Amino acid sequence: MNTQHHHSSPNSPQGGGWFPISIRLSGARVLLVGGGEIAVNKGRLLLDHGARIDVLAEKLHPVVQSWVENGRVRHVGERADEAVLRRLLPGCRLVYAATDSRDANRQVAALADELNIPVCAVDDPGPSSFITPAQVRRGMVRVAVSTGGAAPVLARRLREQIETLLPEGTGRLAAYMQSRRALVSGRYPNVQDRKRIWEDFLDGPGAEAARSGDESRADTRLEALLDGERKSGEVWLVGAGPGDPDLLTLKALHLMQNADSVLYDNLVSPALLDMVRRDAELVFVGKQRDRHALPQGEINREMVRRAQAGERVLRLKGGDPFIFGRGGEEVEALVEAGVAFRLVPGISAANGCAAYSGIPLTHRDCAQACLFVTGHAKADGVLDLPWDDMADRRQTVVIYMGISTLPQLAAGLLGKGLPVDWPVAIVERGTQPRQRVFTGTLSTIAQQAADAQVKSPALVIVGQVVRHRVVSS
Numbered sequence: 001m002n003t004q005h006h007h008s009s010p011n012s013p014q015g016g017g018w019f020p021i022s023i024r025l026s027g028a029r030v031l032l033v034g035g036g037e038i039a040v041n042k043g044r045l046l047l048d049h050g051a052r053i054d055v056l057a058e059k060l061h062p063v064v065q066s067w068v069e070n071g072r073v074r075h076v077g078e079r080a081d082e083a084v085l086r087r088l089l090p091g092c093r094l095v096y097a098a099t100d101s102r103d104a105n106r107q108v109a110a111l112a113d114e115l116n117i118p119v120c121a122v123d124d125p126g127p128s129s130f131i132t133p134a135q136v137r138r139g140m141v142r143v144a145v146s147t148g149g150a151a152p153v154l155a156r157r158l159r160e161q162i163e164t165l166l167p168e169g170t171g172r173l174a175a176y177m178q179s180r181r182a183l184v185s186g187r188y189p190n191v192q193d194r195k196r197i198w199e200d201f202l203d204g205p206g207a208e209a210a211r212s213g214d215e216s217r218a219d220t221r222l223e224a225l226l227d228g229e230r231k232s233g234e235v236w237l238v239g240a241g242p243g244d245p246d247l248l249t250l251k252a253l254h255l256m257q258n259a260d261s262v263l264y265d266n267l268v269s270p271a272l273l274d275m276v277r278r279d280a281e282l283v284f285v286g287k288q289r290d291r292h293a294l295p296q297g298e299i300n301r302e303m304v305r306r307a308q309a310g311e312r313v314l315r316l317k318g319g320d321p322f323i324f325g326r327g328g329e330e331v332e333a334l335v336e337a338g339v340a341f342r343l344v345p346g347i348s349a350a351n352g353c354a355a356y357s358g359i360p361l362t363h364r365d366c367a368q369a370c371l372f373v374t375g376h377a378k379a380d381g382v383l384d385l386p387w388d389d390m391a392d393r394r395q396t397v398v399i400y401m402g403i404s405t406l407p408q409l410a411a412g413l414l415g416k417g418l419p420v421d422w423p424v425a426i427v428e429r430g431t432q433p434r435q436r437v438f439t440g441t442l443s444t445i446a447q448q449a450a451d452a453q454v455k456s457p458a459l460v461i462v463g464q465v466v467r468h469r470v471v472s473s
């Protein structure tokens with residue numbers, strides 16, 4: 001079994017090296033250098049989190065002035081010069097350099113750095129050792145969005161989007177779970193067991209009860225789980241779509257974030273695997289033409305073995321599991337073994353490539369039907385295809401896995417009487433960042449593909465619809 005771990009290279013730190021943490025500010029001293037608009041913004045945040053703020057600034061914004069007057073912050077000095085800073089910095093948990101002078105902010109940052117005190121220069125992430133993410137707050141729950149200083153306005157926009165997604169009761173849910181942790185730990189000393197109980201709780205109706213403040217109903221659900229009412233292992237057969245992670249279904253995403261293990265194909269892109277729960281085991285079972293990582297029978301046995309051991313197994317497949325995905329065979333194996341399963345469709349390559357290349361699959365003028373065929377040859381190299389059906393001119397033919405057999409495919413269709421100028425398109429790496437689209441005819445396409453070194457994954461679209469291709473300006 002080939003269990004893959006993803007490591008990023010040490011030369012290109014993730015997110016520019018900005019590592020998000022939660023830092024305790026209650027009771028901690030924070031130095032705020034500058035007393036203007038931005039100091040008000042940062043001061044509000046800091047006060048909300050219980051910091052003791054010292055302000056060093058020449059001119060105070062009326063809001064800061066009022067904080068000083070009612071004793072919420074101390075005004076500890078005017079000008080930020082080196083001697084004053086050396087006196088004020090020691091003992092601070094954080095420092096904000098929030099003056100409107102770039103030089104002053106840089107000087108504060110340099111001195112704080114020397115003393116190993118985290119510092120944020122609000123006019124430049126360059127000399128900063130921390131930056132402030134945009135936050136969504138629900139009680140104890142915080143969602144922080146950072147762009148690593150790249151685009152603060154984007155951070156703000158994303159915050160607004162998350163704001164609308166995160167249920168109002170999320171804070172109550174966290175508080176409920178906190179209040180019952182001792183109870184659960186007392187009954188189940190094993191971390192894995194506790195994790196499963198909490199996940200089952202969150203997946204079930206208890207979570208909604210806690211969110212809405214109905215603690216007694218939440219307790220009933222939790223007690224049932226503590227008494228051993230267990231979700232057993234199961235397999236989720238999920239289509240991951242054609243490549244662009246945004247084309248996942250919400251259901252696929254939800255299951256990706258709950259799986260214990262993920263068995264995935266080579267058609268599943270690294271960007272998608274990044275969205276899988278961090279501690280899920282990733283198992284590559286992909287096939288490449290002529291080079292089987294795992295024979296189908298072994299994949300089936302592996303799914304069954306894991307599910308019977310109680311795992312929630314995600315079988316993640318490129319595209320849709322039931323369109324050239326062998327999903328049928330896998331489900332039969334699960335049924336035979338008595339393993340519970342769920343099926344989630346994915347956007348198939350035909351749909352994804354059609355939309356992202358601007359080629360409609362049907363068109364009132366020329367294509368009343370659409371035929372999906374596989375261009376994958378049998379072991380003896382023979383293409384076993386419904387050639388007569390494929391040569392019908394009033395339809396579109398979409399060929400999956402047809403790149404290596406493209407010369408045979410084109411010749412076969414010409415042999416069935418389609419004209420030499422019959423339109424054909426190839427969409428390589430459809431929906432992905434480096435998508436390439438080639439258009440030609442039955443007589444040119446094989447040579448075009450060879451010249452451009454087109455590689456799998458690629459989809460072939462045959463028919464008059466190719467002439468209706470639209471490209472957005």
Ligand SMILES: C[C@@]1(CC(=O)O)C2=NC(=C\c3[nH]c(c(CCC(=O)O)c3CC(=O)O)Cc3[nH]c(c(CC(=O)O)c3CCC(=O)O)/C=C3\N/C(=C\2)[C@@H](CCC(=O)O)[C@]3(C)CC(=O)O)/[C@H]1CCC(=O)O
Pocket residue numbers: 041042045120121122123124125130131132133134135145146147148149150151152153155156159
């Ligand atoms: C999240 C938030 C936190 C907060 O303050 O609460 C925050 N900026 C917010 C909003 C915002 N900031 C700016 C605009 C006006 C549009 C514009 O002018 O471009 C708006 C929009 C608005 O105000 O609506 C301008 C701006 N910001 C920085 C620079 C300097 C530079 O980039 O070099 C300039 C240019 C100044 C100039 O050109 O003069 C720098 C920083 N701003 C950061 C955080 C840190 C990076 C966070 C990240 O992306 O990871 C970092 C590096 C340092 C820090 O402050 O910690 C808050 C969201 C509030 C919310 O939640 O809605």
Ligand SMILES: NC(=O)c1ccc[n+]([C@@H]2O[C@H](COP(=O)([O-])OP(=O)(O)OC[C@H]3O[C@@H](n4cnc5c(N)ncnc54)[C@H](O)[C@@H]3O)[C@@H](O)[C@H]2O)c1
Pocket residue numbers: 033034035036037038039056057058059060061078079080081098099100101104122123152
């Ligand atoms: N990080 C952010 O979210 C963000 C957003 C917008 C703007 N900015 C940047 O923040 C900076 C501050 O903007 P502002 O609107 O608060 O300015 P402001 O003019 O309202 O306030 C400036 C403050 O700095 C003080 N000051 C200047 N030099 C000083 C020194 N040597 N010692 C002590 N205090 C000094 C002034 O007395 C005043 O209190 C600007 O450079 C602006 O570009 C940051």
